[in-house]
Amino acid sequence: MxxxxxxxxxxxxxxxxxxxxxxxxxxxxxxxxxxxxxxxxxxxxxxxxxxxxxxxxxxxxxxxxxxxxxxxxxxxxxxxxxxxxxxxxxxxxxxxxxxxxxVMLTPCEGFLFAADPAGTLESPESSAMALWPNQSTRLLQMFTIRRPSGATLDLGAGCGILAVLASGHSRQAVATDLNPRATEFARFNVWLNGVTNVDCLTGDTFKPVEGRTFDLIMSNPPFFVTPSTGQIYCENSMELDGYCRDLIRAAPRYLNEGGFLQMTLEWVQVSGQSWQDRLNEWLEHTGCDAWVLRSFVRSGAAYAAERIGTMMPYSPLTANQVFDEWMAYYRARGVEEIHGGILVMRRRSGQNWIRIENVNGLECAEPFGEAIVELFANHDRLASDRSADQMMAWKPRLPSDVRIDQQLHLEGGEWKPSSMQLRRPGTLPSFLALDPQVADFLRRCDGTRTLGDLGRDLAAEVKVDPEQVCRQCCAVMRKLVERRLVLV
Ligand SMILES: C[S@@+](CC[C@H](N)C(=O)[O-])C[C@H]1O[C@@H](n2cnc3c(N)ncnc32)[C@H](O)[C@@H]1O
Structure with missing residues (x-):
């Protein structure tokens, strides 16, 4: 205690x-x-x-x-x-x-977080343990939008780390968890870090905050896709990925207009469906815009072997038996692959959009919440400004961290450019092949002039019909804005 x-x-x-x-x-x-x-x-x-x-x-x-x-x-x-x-x-x-x-203590961003000692994972007490900050915590920590939030919820808060970290940009934060032991740790960590605006409540999913709404909901939920329910820190009582589905479907009711849900998640791909189908079903008609980034995919067998390895209370003797049970469970439900990644939803009235993408692994060295804000802002502009006239009023700006990579080839004894790629580094990297004329045009995109003015100047320089230049500018600009290579 x-x-x-x-x-x-x-x-x-x-x-x-x-x-x-x-x-x-x-x-x-x-x-x-x-x-x-x-x-x-x-x-x-x-x-x-x-x-x-x-x-x-x-x-x-x-x-x-x-x-x-x-x-x-x-x-x-x-x-x-x-x-x-x-x-x-x-x-x-x-x-x-x-x-x-x-307790085990983990330092993070100048704070200290107490959780159960590491040895608990290999003991019979593992089923009710309060987990220490781990890789999935770090992923959500880096991914969190750190803009001012009136009310923030950390659902499945464990030792309360994400709520405490969010306390600095939230007027009020709530940390909730089904496991009373986790709430005890979260309350303790709130004290240990001298934080005064985080409440810690015990209860199932949204029950402890029924009737309340938030500007930011963060959740690193118990998303393991397993046939068992014993380990509260990573397992849940729903079939397959049903816990993540229900959380996503319920969340809009607890979000203010413009409020974000950010979560880690795993989902299955069953035979006869693409890896995106299930997500699309979950995300349709939620009243939210949604963006999912898949960061890994595993066969059922690879997933089971990896997860059973991390849930160490199983002894090596029983590991084979557990593996067979997991595989039988997946086979009976047609599960071919298991996918994982991150999701952002933003409640917004009007016509919503859904974007599902893939990235090969997510490097979590630096915060990338601001990249999410940019992505949503750019997407909004693309969705609202569909006509060339609307786009001509954009004031495009090249972010300071974009770079051009150029490939050269040898021709007649001289190095000649063969291709160019505009590239934005970072946790959410993006790329687009360019031709040198577009690269030259982008030099002028500093956020002070409209696309219409920039296009007209270019047309005069190259002596081409301004209408034609503007059409081409719009086509290329949409691709650049979609990839956050240009901000508008
Ligand atoms: C993967 S841990 C994440 C803990 C912490 N947020 C972090 O990122 O380190 C999942 C947490 O969800 C909690 N949990 C499990 N089932 C839950 C439920 N039905 N409602 C709320 N929390 C639940 C677990 O007790 C556990 O603390």
Missing amino acids: LTPLSANPKQLTEFFREAGFTHEQFQKNPTLRDLPSRRLGNLPDLLERTSEHTALHVLLRWFFLGVPLESESIAGLVPAPVVAQLLETGMLVRDGGRLTPK
Whole structure:
């Protein structure tokens, strides 16, 4: 049981920060890449790598490796008031002469998040554990639109990390979870990070916030596609991908006009359907614009093997049996592939659009919420301004991070350009092949002049009918705007 204290947590969190228990440390230190695990057998190596007599190594041993330490071994490294607070909160317990950690701590963006210790995953308690921030958390964290939000909901909040991170750009945030243990951790983390605008509620999906609406809903839900229901942190009681479907279908009721739902998700492709069909069915007639980015696809067998490997409470002996059960479940339902990715929906009155795309893996090194905002803004312009006249009023702007890659070939002893590609790097990269005339035209797109003026100037320069130039400008501009290579 964790207890938020009446005292300010600053002394505690400052000590962690000064000792170097920080996000930057976790990023740069290879020791901290893999969690300690019986399956990997990496604990002895991790102990060796954290054997220096320093405050950081004490904190890592307690709150990353999850090992008890003798009281004498920490003398002079952790101040008595810090130890007292760790004991008072329940993050440590005294066990004879030893101090035993009860939580794992993960630093992120200057905050600290307590969750169940890594070892819980390999124990019978795994079914009800509060999961620590992991890869899918990070994906949603990077993908979140960090614009000011009046009301934000983190659904399936686990230890509350996304709600706490969103507290800085939200007037009020709510973290909800079906698992009361997760709510306990979320409440504790709200205190630990000195945040005052996050409420933590327990309940199923939208039940705890019935009747309320939000500007931003984030969810990293329990989306594993499994025949079982035992592990609350990743499994759910619905058939196949039904939990994600129901969440998507219900969400518009809880969104304000213009409000966004951003979530991670997995879905199946069954025989006779394309990988997009199921999503299209889910996303039609929701009153929302929707954009899905698929980041992976696996055969049923590859998916089962990978997921069973990560849900480690299964012993190797039972793993084969579990694998056979999963495969029989998929076969009976015609599941051929399982897909995963991210979804954004925005509630908007009027004619809505749906866009479903593929990317080969998502690099999550940097936040890309702003790219989502751009994508929606550009899509709105494309949907609303369909005529050439409307487009002529656009003031196109080339983003500062676009680049042109040029390929040259040898001709008559000289290098000659053979192709050009306009490219925008980043987590959502985009490309378009260009001819040199268009590249030259784009130089002038600085957001100050209308497409009409730019087109007329070009027509005068190349002595071509302005009507024809404008038609060509519109065609190419639509492709560029669709790909965020030009902003309007
Ligand atoms: C993949 S974890 C995500 C936790 C956290 N948001 C993160 O990103 O690290 C999914 C969370 O959903 C919660 N959950 C499972 N079923 C739920 C339900 N029916 N309603 C609300 N939350 C649920 C689990 O307890 C778990 O905390």
